[in-house]
Amino acid sequence: MSNIAEQILNSCLNIAHHMLPHTCVLCGAYASTQPLCTNCSADLPLSPTAACPVCALSALDGKVCGACLKEPPAFDLTLAAFSYGFPIDRLLHAFKYAGDLSLVGILAEPLARLAAEQPKPDLLLPMPLHPVRLRERGFNQSLEIAKPISRWLDIPLSTDACQRMRDTPTQAGLKWRERRRNVRGAFACDLDLNGKKVAVLDDVMTTGATLNEISRILKSRGASEVSAWVIARTPAESPRR
Secondary structure (H helix, E strand, O other), rough: OOOOHHHHHHHHHHHHHHOOOOOOOOOEEEEEOOOOOOHHHHOOOOOEEEEOOOOOEHHHOOOOOOHHOOOOOOOOOOEEEOOOOHHHHHHHHHOOOOOOOHHHHHHHHHHHHHOOOOOOOOOOEEOOHHHHHHHHHHHOHHHHHHHHHHHHHHHEEEEOOOOEOOOOOOOOOOOOOHHHHHHHEEEEEEEOOOOEEEEEEEEOOOOOHHHHHHHHHHHOOOOOOOEEEEEEEEOOOOOOO
């Protein structure tokens, strides 16, 4: 095991010790020193091994999919730790909407392991929340996930380089092009990113419209490469529909 992997594992175990001892956070069964029991860990829906490197959807032989070839998004790469489904959806819901911050380590560790295998970006940027949403929720879920990953992988973390300028309506139920219109002009960036490689971290990627818009803004500020890092990717048929 590499030094980075050991650091990530040890950090996650420290977080687990602060939860109910020997109890799985999903089913309540015995879990030794781990946050999840053996059965729940086995049920976590890992991302497909053969996936498009750009959008992280299943693709033959892991090559760039037809949708990304036809209409390339503004981001260049997507890392997704899980496919969005049971029980990762339960963990994300408890974390994001119930404020269970004890789940940060469980969610961040698999993504950190994936990211450790990639060239290190110059900057890690959590998806910004509009101030209205931030006041309602009390925390930015993307920032909370980004904090330990930044520390484990020694990547500079920016918390104020980008701002969410509009409190956009929910994207649920909208098609790709409707989502893209919905988030158009939603972000602003004050940082000079000339030649920088930036990773944008979000909790869930559905069509990729929001990540596409913020990536477009980052590249307009000079970023040479933008990667999307997400905890879970919805197994949609196509990100353009």
